[in-house]
Amino acid sequence: PYDRPRPAEGQLTTRLLSVGWDRDVLSRLEALSVECGTTLLTVVQAAVAALLTRLGAGTDIPLGTPVAGRVDTQLNDLIGHFVNTVVLRVDTSGDPGVRELVTRCRETGLTAYAHQDLPFDRLVRELAPPRRPNLNPLFQTDVTCGRAEAVLPRLGMASVAALPTDLAVAKFDLQFAFESGGPSGGLRCDLSYCAELFESITAERIVAQLDQVIREFAA
Template sequence: MTLSVGQEAMWLLHRMAPDSAAYNVALAVCLRGEVDGVALDRAVRMVVRRHPELRSVYREADGLLRKEIADDVPWGLDVRDGPHATVADVAAQPFDLGNRVFRAVLVRGEADTVLTLVTHHIGSDATSQWLLLRDLVNAYRAVVDGTAPEWPRLLATYEDFAEAERHSLSGTRGAELREYWRQVCAAAPPAELVPDLPRRAGGQPEGESCRIDLPEEVALAARETARRLSVTPAALLAGCLQALLYRLTGRSRFLVGVPGSVRLRRAFRDVVGHLANTMVLRADIDADATCAVLAAAADRRLKEGMAHVDLPHAVLRRTVRADGSPLCRIGFTVLNTDVVQPPLPMAAAGSATGHEITWRGLRLALLDVPQMAGQFDLAVEVRHGRRELNFVVKYDRGLFRPATAARFGDQLARVVRTAAADPHVAVAELSLVDDGEVERLLALGTGS
């Protein structure tokens, strides 16, 4: 079986840290009302048969990595009894890629029944997890009704993608991609924060995260500001992150890692697999730059980058960094909850559970589950909906203390609030502390 470059990179990362859950991709939903466990188990098995990557295993033989796809489906739904804390444990349980890459677990608690779908990144990505949930709900409805699932027809396989990628990299397109990214990365170091703890050579990342919720009025203001600037909300928020990094590091030129989808052909729209790639977002910040200027630059670079996103990050890194050093130590990603199916609202401020919807006859609510922390030194995952905006700061606790990550999140929230209210404020004039902190700092100078 042909493997993609991304899958080979995932295998190498797994070999380096087999007990890490940094590359587990999870999606959890609360199921309200009566749930037929037997029908749900059958639906899980149907979905695993539909998507070969879910029943793939990876083994080395004679120094070569091989992927095997099982014809039979030896696993279905795993049912457990426990509180919501168990859901986090399900998401954080490492995979043995020689045995399986996917699990579906139903956790029955006192208040809710939670379905958690977890796949190793070697066989999935964030979009794929939503595709799995969509297909699973359709299959469950079909089993209950005694009908066939209403699934869209698959127009390609993941192996089709892997073979097309290999062909592209060896041709003119591959050369064009390499040259584009050489120019983007030229003379630009990775954005990097001074860690609290010394970096350990070969140390396994210890992922942790904290969530920051912004008020509804800030979410609405950010959307409106992005519209007035003719940029995407993602670009406005990326510009805010760049502004904060500029202020904290003093560097005006740097790179940030940005995951993007490589589902560039319609045929791959419904394919489950590793169809994501980390590109880089470059910042070049002048001393008199404003948040609006950074947002416009980020919007342009993100759009250009997405037109060249199909160069695998492992190839990009080898192309640009002859010494093998990292291109990115800080990551940034955006999830727009308005475009996913099922259209599950994300968790509101102060809650771990989103608003309930009824979809295909099931009452569903999204459950916020910490995941995929430790891939970068520090990463920001922004999630926005029509009226919601929050972001999760993910960090390696072997480098940063929780208080540092929380402070970074609070500072980013302050920048977002300021930019949403007045995008033409100069980056050099952004306030990163509140009035109370200013008073405490001034008191230190007077000995109070």
């Protein structure tokens, strides 16, 4: 649901909007995840897929999500960036109910995570989709879900500090970063959107509809 066509070249910039829900909503979503035999990440992935379908993106929704990339136990004690990306093709056809959609997303995720050690760049080479300099291949929407760290980890004598992330360049058209816990004890989502593709009023509408979908999932 873009407002403007994608520029032929050049980096895309990002803007940020946030929305939050209280502890009661989070508890209901966590209960839903337990009922469906899955995780909070899968629940919010299903919610984003439902949202995109409502916005006119169709019923075959590709979502990207990062994985730790530490399948090999020999990597457990190593410090480094091993993160990989998996792509989930979520099927929202047939107007599924909340639990049915979460279950579909769970099954899709299990299949994708079984191959999580396949490097994303190799997958792209094998599938060879049409490439553009400012278009992420295979998916344009990224979904993450983490837990707020109340205390930073200790690494022996080394000091640890949290540093702000430079969000100036858009990696994806839409990026939904969910975080549970934090000062409110609830759930938060930071939506990063590509400013060249979406008007600010459209991004605000996306956030408002996300709020509605999350509350429907928590009902």
